[in-house]
Amino acid sequence: xxxxxxxxxxxxxxxxxxxxxxxxxxxxLNVVAYRLPLMMQRSWEAQCAELQGTxxxxxxxxxxxxxxxxSRCPACGHAIRARENIxxxxxxxxxxRCAACGTRIPARYPxxxxxxxxxxxxxxxxxxxxxxxxxxxxxTWTLVPLTLIDxxxxxxxxxxxxxxxxxxxxxxxxxxxxxxxxxxxxAAAGYLILWAVYQGFRILTGKEGMGYGDFKLLAALGAWxxxxxxxxxxxxxxxxxxxxxxxxxxxxxxxxxxxxPFGPFLAAAGWIALMWxxxxxxxxxxxxxxx
Numbered sequence: 001x002x003x004x005x006x007x008x009x010x011x012x013x014x015x016x017x018x019x020x021x022x023x024x025x026x027x028x029l030n031v032v033a034y035r036l037p038l039m040m041q042r043s044w045e046a047q048c049a050e051l052q053g054t055x056x057x058x059x060x061x062x063x064x065x066x067x068x069x070x071s072r073c074p075a076c077g078h079a080i081r082a083r084e085n086i087x088x089x090x091x092x093x094x095x096x097r098c099a100a101c102g103t104r105i106p107a108r109y110p111x112x113x114x115x116x117x118x119x120x121x122x123x124x125x126x127x128x129x130x131x132x133x134x135x136x137x138x139x140t141w142t143l144v145p146l147t148l149i150d151x152x153x154x155x156x157x158x159x160x161x162x163x164x165x166x167x168x169x170x171x172x173x174x175x176x177x178x179x180x181x182x183x184x185x186x187a188a189a190g191y192l193i194l195w196a197v198y199q200g201f202r203i204l205t206g207k208e209g210m211g212y213g214d215f216k217l218l219a220a221l222g223a224w225x226x227x228x229x230x231x232x233x234x235x236x237x238x239x240x241x242x243x244x245x246x247x248x249x250x251x252x253x254x255x256x257x258x259x260x261p262f263g264p265f266l267a268a269a270g271w272i273a274l275m276w277x278x279x280x281x282x283x284x285x286x287x288x289x290x291x
Contacts, residue, residue, distance in 0.1 A: 008129045015124045018137070022120030023087040025141055026113035028066075033112075033148035035066055036157055076101035087113040116144055119271070126275055135171055136274060139164065139224060143267040146217065150263030156213025161220055168223030177274075178226035186222030190230055191215045214262050221270035229273045232281055236269035237262065 007014045042064060049055065063069070071080040078100035084090050091110040098105060119140050127133045142164050150156050165187060172183035194215045201209035222230055245260045272280075 011125070011128060014129060015121050018124035018133075019117045019121035022117035022137075023113050025120070026116030026144070027085065027087045027109075029116060029141060029144045029148075030109050030112050031066060031071065032145040033152070035064070036145065036159070037149055037153045037155060039065060040155075040157060073098040073100060073103060075103040087117075112144065112148065116141065119144070122275070131174075132176060135167075135176055138167065139274065140271060143271055147264040147267045150213070150261040150267075154211070154259065154261045156211065156217055156263045158213075158216070161213060161216040165216065165220040165223050168220055172223065177224055182226035182228070183223045186225060186227040186230065187219045188222075189227045190218035190220070190222030193230065193234070194218050210262050214266060217263055217266050217270075221266070221273070225270070225273055225277060228281075229277050232277055233266065233269045233273050236272060237265040240268060241265040 007017065071085065072078060073080070075098065078098060081099075084094060084099055086093075088110045091105060091107075094105070096105050096107065097103065120137060123136045123140055124133060127136055142160055146156055146160050149160075168177075169180070169183055169187065172178055172180040177183075178186070194210065198208065198210055198215070201207070218230070218233065221233055225233075241260065241262060244265070248260065
């Protein structure tokens, strides 16, 4: 009880606790981003083997999910011990290398942990001690692996986008962020807007400009923030996507024909809209002279 009173009455302590918890969650989100696409691939392979009447390979018969087997070094197979898996600190202690073989550990892992902690602390600072805090943290922690997976594999798994959609709709029953009518319209409009863009682009060019996962992600964001937030989310994601895409082409020599995933930009724009959407919209209206 004393801890609850301290969290309620001391915003700085609340932010610190949420940030620390965000570090631990960030470590788990690294696992989700790495393993979930592999789990999906193994599931597809198992379904294909079943349809073809063939037996799966022995390594595919072993259990593989978000908790089993233990994390291992991909170079030497060394099982990561608990003291080697402390967020950020273990990376610094190991000097960014495997304890067994010395293979360099990608800096992405501690960066994701730190980013998750920073995002979580920002959410705690913005919403404070309220029912909106755990809901916004859930949204934030779901958007992180969606961003990473889409960047790596150009994939937005239904196992992440669908719970996000349903959570937004259910939360609207209590008017936590928006009312149910606004959330339902936001979900429908979010899906249909990108679906229409996809169909138009396909008719004009004969190519697919984006995937169905993008439709589902925008539908989920619409369920959380309502249809009124969709123009801002689309505008922010499009501008940031165009800038980042241009920079990738200019400085990294990325092939113009190589697709750039849109999900990370949608996720970033959605998070910004959740935090400061009203202020940004009001600032634009004031700038445009619209009362």
